[in-house]
Amino acid sequence: MNWKDFFDSLGMNGTKWQWRIMRWENAWKDRKSTAKQKRGQVAYRHKFCSCGALLDREERSCPHCGKRAPSWRAQVVQRAVGLVIPSALAVSSTLLIANTAMYLLVVAIAGGQALIAPPVNVLAELGGLVLGRLPDGAYGLLITYGYLHFGLIHFGFNMLVLSQVGPMLEQEIGKARFFTLYTLALIGGGLARYFVSGPVNTIVVGASGALFGLIGFGISYAHFVGGHSAHELRNFFLRWAIYGFLFGHFVGADNVAHFGGFVVGAALGYLVERERLNRDRFTPIWGYAAGICLLATFAAFGWVIAQKLS
Secondary structure, eight states: OOHHHHHHHTTSOHHHHHHHHHHHHHHHHHHHHHHHHHHHHHTOSEEEOTTSOEEETTOSBOTTTOOBOOOHHHHHHHHHHHHHHHHHTSHHHHHHHHHHHHHHHHHHHHOGGGGTSOOHHHHHHTTOEETTOOOTTOTTHHHHGGGOOSHHHHHHHHHHHHHHHHHHHHHHHOHHHHHHHHHHHHHHHHHHHHHSOOSTTOEEOOSHHHHHHHHHHHHHHHHHHOSHHHHHHHHHHHHHHHHHHHHHHHHTOOHHHHHHHHHHHHHHHHHHHHTGGGHHHHHHHHHHHHHHHHHHHHHHHHHHHHHHHO
């Protein structure tokens, strides 16, 4: 298909989009090639003894040390797990999984209608933030609301942004800083929405406060890093911010929560850039901060479960 002519006919920059699609196609081919190599590694026809000897997959004992040979199938499983876990443990991937799990949980509870329009009462019971009535001890709702979504379009758009922006930032600043940033921006978005009150009993859900935090972080961090490449990256995030706020305005999304997350992210972007030359020195502190955020997240969902069971 001639992508240039297609996008030109839509009034868009066809050349630019054609190059983007070519990059995506090349990236997809690279992923397929990498996946094929990994399958070959997993299904390797030999096995290793504990003494380090290379054995045929059918051998029952090692001719070098005399010990019983390990199971080839067990080693296949170990190799598969070893290849999958590092990718799955990426924070951005884990957040995608957690959001997907919550979306599917809502569908499982409310039925097929929840794919497009989940019932508000189900969202509230599972941790949605309801304006005007924050129960005592329910501060965890400032976290749990961000893992729920108003149906497939809301969920799909937010996860698209997370998949595009998250890995890039996580690779740049590390897992601990990234998860701390995500959680604090989520809380910042919830606080902004709660204190800049909307109609009482309006329910607030969605990861977009955290995602605007990532975007705000990217703008701030790249701006203060300086240089042509960093400013190109800053402009990339700036375009995301403009499109996001405009889209939010026209579809009636919660730009107050977006702005709250954005401000938190921008502040953390400045802070993380200031420590850039002494990053190793501050990394343990961010590790503790990420641990606190993780405990707070588990505690928040624990509170929701306890309320359901009580």
